[in-house]
Amino acid sequence: MIRAALIWLCLAQPALADETIVAGLSQNTVSITANFDGSEILIYGAVKRDKPEPVGPPLEVIVTVEGPPVQLKVRRKDRVFGIWINDASVRIDRAPSFYAIATTKPISQILSATEDLRYRVSITRAIRAVGISSEADRAARFVEAMQRIKVADGSYRLQVNAVHLTQSTLFRADVALPANLIEGDYRVRIFLTRGGNVVDEIERRIEVKKEGLEKIIYSLAHDQPLFYAALSLALAVLAGWGASALFRFMRF
């Protein structure tokens, strides 16, 4: 087992290190404040070479942005006695809360299946659904359905041709982070590929955290729940009384 892991680790290293990535992000932290309405991250960089560019298949770039993992339960409705009820369910151990891929070309053309499996690049591979087959029949359909829902609500995005590569050297990609972000470390990965093989990989992190009023409310709710509950009730009663008093004052 350990040996297999070691071999896997060795294989996981990029085969060719002639071309390496030098990259930067427009920002390393994203602050969620009260008026937060999504954020645009610019990921840019260049390819550093010691030798002239090798001949052969062209250089391609893949950029992924991955949110903190969450555990999900996918339920399927079935018709029982004429009504639709939640019946079978499958638990997905680790799925990214957010996942965006930006590429220079359709992913199947620039990344081989084995490399995809190794680096977990495509959306399907990024979802870690190990050991779910025992929970329900045809568990793959549940994972598929989850992807479909996540793509539909914008949590998972595939942006083909969204990486602009200039003269096989300079690249830039814009990734929009949606408004419904959760806090945590967002992992940015950049891959260089040639002929379907990963030439170099680089990883960066973006810290997403609540700031100001958002942070105060969130911490209070979690650290002082009783006080928070009392505060919520007091505000509710005060608002109810205030509106009543105001209206009486205005009308009579």
Added chain:
Amino acid sequence: MQLYLPIAEVSVNAFLLLGMGGIVGFLSGMFGVGGGFLITPLLFFIGVPPAVAVATGANQVVASSVSGVLAQMKRKGVDFRMGVVLLVGGIFGSAIGVWVFARLTAIGQVDLFVQLAYVMFLGLVGALMLQESLRSMWRARDPQAPVRRAHVHTWVHRLPFKMKFRASGLYISVLPPMMVGASVGFLAAVMGVGGGFIIVPAMIYVLGMPTKVVIGTSLFQIIFVTAFTTVAHAITSQTVDIMLAMLLILGGVVGAQYGSRLGLRLRGDHMRVLLAIMVLAVSGKIALDLLLTPSELYSITSVSLP
């Protein structure tokens, strides 16, 4: 104006929330229902997670009920004595309800049970109210029709522990109101609502209280039920979003004032027809959800990472 909600962790339009609060508050002030059965589905619809929607909805109902009760108090529309008796019964009922809810959660079919309970109780209550109020409207149009006696003495009036409820003009045993309170408390805990839409018809038809006292008394009772729910959710799951609540409340308290003013101008039977139609509409919507083939068979719920 977009606003990021700290607990719900979604960004929503602040004016949309104010408007939603206003509409629900309006209905709440007019009919004396807490509005929990309306606000929660509306919040789901705009993408607030269900747990946050339920807990925050309860907090919003506290505010609109306080505002409504104060408006009703001015015109002596609250029978405090009856409210306290109902509340005593309600505490017992909700304690049992919380236990049953926990059992159902363990089995894993609590969603279905809640939906079925909504369809059944809303449908039944709505249909009975519509039938009765339409009949009384027709009777009002036809002066020759036989007049129903104000007080029909039944077995209810032979029970012991009689008490005077002056504001309601009743002299009845405390047992029926306590039983009404208990069954409402039970249903409220199981269905996650204040229970106004059940208690209002129960007070009119079972206890024979005059419609104009019913609303204030119902709101008075709902304040305590939803306050308890808010505290319970805030402590056990931290799902009360104070920012979301404040926006809904701001819209809601204003709406409730206008609602209760309009409610005063409406005739009792007209008001009951409107409430019945609203209750039937919600019931019908939930029934359709259960019966029609959903466009997406699969749904995702997040489980917190261990």
